[in-house]
Amino acid sequence: MSEITYIDAIHAALSEAMAEDPSVFLYGQDIGKFGGAFKATKGLQEKYPERVLDAPISEDAMAGMAIGAAIEGARPVLEMQFADFSSVAFNQIINQAATHFYRTGVPVPMTVRLPSGGTPGSGPFHSQSMESLYAHYPGLVVVTPATVADAYSMLLDSIKMDDPVMYCEHKFLYRWLKSKDFQGDRLPIGKARVTRAGKHATVVTYSAMVHEAVRAAEMLHAEGGWEIEVVDLRSVKPMDTDTIIASVARTGRLLALGEAFPWGGVTAEVVARVSAEAFHLLDAPPVRFNARDTPIPFHPNLWAAHRPTPESIAQELRKLLNY
């Protein structure tokens, strides 16, 4: 049986959603005949010429179109060529889509696909992680699948969701991550998963960093028998606080890990929740570990030192375990 990649799973979910529901349509730059910058929509326009539309380089208008279509009962799936470019559509997303249900009672069943995160050589404008920004705004669901099965099932669930979903797919995982199939446990959006059980410390993370955390945990296990628990948030909003706290109750130590910039954001939210709601479960000060507080550098040497790596995560864990 051939192996299925993360991008294959995204393609399969898009294809399945379009086959199931004629109100689903895809909109984005270069997604038609070309099949998208990452080939997530390859061949779909041939199958559904009316429902796979190439957009002009107008992220604001693309988002506005998707929101309008969603209000009118369609289920648009918007592809931002890179998550970085969604900043141009920020106004439509946070002011129009996010506020719409609360203001009018009419939901906006839109999915925005955000090819996120760093790959070597991508530089400052093709590497960003936007999940913390969007999660800040009431009214947006923000999901960050880390596995092939989650990429598939969470995209299907996002498209079916009546609320606007920011689907953050990690570019590094597109072809690097492979699986025999994409039928996983189909946990719903809003539930975290304990990816690796442990008892000495908890790493709460999401997206590609789940894999880096597991590698760090393996290093520490080989090094000193440490058993590190890794919690994959899966969706950063809503955030599954119960699963996080249950893990901290087991381990007493918390490392919140993310690839985004360090000021505020998802890891700060995790630490804030644990500190406020599980203060007495902490046997050591909770630790946050993120990318550095600079733009994302181009050169692989700098890039590798900008974001958390298994080695640097292991080093943070050693400090945490020694507290």
Add this chain to the structure above:
Amino acid sequence: MGNITDASQVNANDFDRDHVRKVFRSMQTARILENKLASLYRAGKIVGGVYLGKGQEAVSASLASCLTRGKDIFAPLIRDQAGRTAFGEEILDCTRTYLGSVAGPMRGRDGNIHRGRPAEGMPAMISHLGAAISLVSGMLLAKRIKGELDGVVGATCIGDGCTSTGAFHEGLNTAAVEKLPLVLTIANNQYAYSTPNERQFVCQDLVDKAIGYGVPGYSVDGTDMLACIKVMKDAADRARAGGGAQLIVASMLRLTGHGEHDDGSYVDSNLRNSGLGRDSIEVGKSQLVEYGFATTEEIESWATEATEVVQEAVATAQKESAPDPYQDDWAAFSNPANIDFHN
């Protein structure tokens, strides 16, 4: 590509009597309602701003009168009370939203002109100018995907200031690319808040922009009710017949401040005294009588009727409950499972 129509000549025989009367009654009702809103504001009854469409009634009402509620889409901006009324918005939706009644369409969650009924084809505007251009286009796109676009038009209004935004450019260009039946109306009322046109753009005429986007453009005197009716109908018909996006530029002067907190003292008095400064309602009244669409007595009785309707809508809204923070569900998501904070 981009032919420009200048509607300076009208022929009374070209008009449908009921349509003209409907346009004028919407204009008149809007004016009476807006005068009452101003009065309520100055009596301290309205929290937040009051934004009026005085001077723009003909443009707004003539545009929306071409649309059918339940089929077409109308996305009003801040000076479109007349268009809202023409599209069929209840006066109560207005008074309830302005006065913060929980029974209104926005339930106290949004106020004044930020109201709508998107499920019935009338989106609730956000404050960010130009955002509705692509929004309406998207609504039309959805209708196309569902096979329901045939004979449908989507219309939205913007001002001269909005033409400076990126959203205007992206939105109009995208609608043109998709050949969507969008009627985009620019009410060029000479000021964006206090900024005069010469600080907003330097093109000779905003309608020239139509050429750049490859869409038909129309220029009309926004104070001339019959001219507006003609142009709007032409543009809407053309869009309905598959002619793609249409751009209308209607010129007039804003006959009020930006909002009721602003007395508009910066407005050039030469403009007030020019043709742009004419009141489209006064123009409309004379046109009705001159061309026999209505008598002076009829117009008076419509005014009395509208005054009563407005007074009743104000009274009803005032008697209703304000939103109660204990009763609001505080849900920004339609799916309860997405609610993250349960504090």
Add this chain to the structure above:
Amino acid sequence: MPKVPILMPQLGESIAEATIMRLNIALGDTVVPDQEVIEVETNKATMGVTALCVGEVVEILVAEGVSYAVGSVLGVLEVTQEELDRTGEKAIDEVSAGVNGAPAEDVPKSGDDPEANLHFKTEDGGYHEPKRVEPSVQGLPVPTGKGGAHYISPRMRARMTELGLRAADISAITGSGAGGRVTVEDLESFLEHIQSWPRTKASPMRLAVADAMRRSWTRPLATVARPLVMDRILDHRRGQTPKPGPALYLLRALAIALAENPTTAGYLIGENVVHPRAFDIGVAVQVDDGVLVPIIRNADTKTLNELVADYNELVELARARKLPSDATQHGIATVTNFGTFGLTWGTPIPLPNETLILGLSAGVKKPVWSEQTGTFIPVTEAEIDLTFDHRVVDGGGAGMLLNRISELLQSPEQL
């Protein structure tokens, strides 16, 4: 007739007040809806304040040229009830219910702070109680034990570590935190309070004993005692060379008694009582500024004679502070002869890793009635005190142990 206020409107988002420029009305005037009754000026614009219904001006509360805050009542109209119904205007006593006038009975009452009401409805449609200032910990209770160990917050723990304090050191402080916990502020004010008091530096030995006793004291310890007639021991001792100390007699008797019933010296870990593997018993030796406890190994299998040489050597080494470190480890119980200080009773504390400690007081001569001779005869009597971990042993078990020891000590030649 109902009265309706004329209010200073909010004329612009950042305007807090406006100046009265002109009063267009006088007392007794009748006003009509939308009539501009008062002209006001802000730094942005001049505006007319309107009336919204037909009414008679019965009060004017402002003067021209003076500024008034937004929301001020500028004047009062007297209005018919029919006009109120027609316009939806509110009479003056209703206006205070809010801008839009929710019915007064729907407004929850919560004291003076309007913010206190901003909370959510309950499932059954009722209201939550107005929020009071509460500890920030939500959902899970703070694990403070009023009768036991204090909860020490991460911040408190850090400050105590900085100061070299242990949990027991803060037992003197009355806590003002959640569940009576001692807050960092409580600690700081206590330290300030004792700052000028005289003090000496504690020796390492003192700190080691303190640490052991503090740890031991986390358990529920109880002490029982009984008299012990010493004459036979003293007689036996006089015939021995070298002479065993009185504590060694106790140590040997304790070892025999525990070997007969080992659970008495068991150690409670979780849900198990862990039994002693060997009957290694310590003896407390007072040294300068502290106590050392050398351990006599396998005291149940060696006779008193066999033990005495080891015992004497260990005691000497202890007094000379030359005990090897392994000589004080892994005992199961301790014997202490506090009688050497003339003390007649005590409640000794076992080491933290032991369940029992047996104390011997000073012997005193007492007259005891002899049925045999029909007279009082003098005997030497001491008290033996047993402190035990009440989680493991009860008063009855402790009493039986003491009785058995007493019995064994009446035949010292068999020890």
